[in-house]
Amino acid sequence: MKRKMILILTGVLAFGVLSACGTPNEDAHSSGGTNQNQENSAAPSTGHGEHGGHGASEQPADNYKPSFSFASGTAKANEKSKLDIQIADSKGNVVNDYELSHEKLLHLIVVNHDLSYFNHIHPEFDGNGNFSIDTSFPGGGDYKLFVDFVPKGGSSTTLSEWVKVEGEEKAHEAINADEKLVKVVDGKEVELTLSSTKAQDEVTLTFNIADVQTNKGISNLEQYLGAVGHVVVLSDDAEKYLHVHPLDEKATGPKAEFMTSFPKSGTYKIWGQFQHQGKVFTVPFVVDIK
Ligand SMILES: [Cu+2]
Structure with a gap:
């Protein structure tokens, strides 16, 4: 029990240090398998080397939390589902101000478990904290949703979460390097x-x-x-x-x-x-x- 506490503390400390430096916290996920850690690990966030420093206006990506929900409760394979996305800041308030980044307020990348499916789409903003888009998934199983955005006054932020899609799941394909590119x-x-x-x-x-x-x-x-x-x-x-x-x-x-x-x-x-x-x-x- 005690040992476990120490491990957790160490993890939290290590994570804090990584976040404070604004470096990609690549190993954050190794400190646990919770959803939150998965989100954090998918947050290379704060820019290309030269800007990846300690800018005062820079908020680490892990301050933001995405919420993904389907209007119908769950998504079913091969059916159109309305996906709603909201981003909350560290205080739990829904973020309503975004900068345009690559011509959009928010980019959504959807992949399935074996990365054989890839979709890059742009949900529409309602001006009141909510992004939504109608999309469909080619099969059942686990999909990872990534959102890429720049909060007003902040820096490029990527957050992600796995979601389950109901329906028959196709056999997973191995992800092997191409012999010829x-x-x-x-x-x-x-x-x-x-x-x-x-x-x-x-x-x-x-x-x-x-x-x-x-x-x-x-x-x-x-x-x-x-x-x-x-x-x-x-x-x-x-x-x-x-x-x-x-x-x-x-x-x-x-x-x-x-x-x-x-x-x-x-x-x-x-x-x-x-x-x-x-x-x-x-x-x-x-x-x-x-
Ligand atoms: Cu995009």
Whole structure:
């Protein structure tokens, strides 16, 4: 009993130190399996290295708590469900003021347990603390919802929670690294290159996008959410949501470059999203980080 108390205290202290530094609290989840810890661990939050410091206006992501609820009580597979989202601050008050970030007040990323399903959508804000969107899930089972937003006067914050969807659950697919980082999606051949596959290195992700038919690079990509593209990276257990930002927002292809850093070794899934001729396409890759 005593020993357990000490362990908990140590965990709390360690967590406090990590939060105070504004560094990604990657290991917060190891101190327990509660929902709250899972949320915390998915909070790389406070920006890219150079801004990740002790800014006075900066509030650690763990001060905020999301609440996700379905209007019908629970979501059922293959049926439209209305999802409501609210964010509470450390005092429990619902946050009502948000900054625009990548052209939206809030970004919602939905993945299923084996990361074979990915959805990036934008719930609508009612101006009174509530975001909502109609969405559907392709099967039963566990889904992780990530919200990405900037509270007014604060910094980029990511929170997450697992939700259960009723219905038949498909067999889980293994998440294995791609042998070749080349994919064809919607008539485009996309090749991904990583400048390093070592944990904690600064890594440039370069997407090279070509037309499959002509084999020529596509140089008229359109802005998607105010940039050349949008990239999401998750660890295979969906615990780590990586911060990724474009090197040159105004690029139009065929190259689109992004910076990130993988916190530790393991398998990660990367989704690149780009827009061409009015259509957004999403291209997934799986990589091993040493
Ligand atoms: Cu978004």
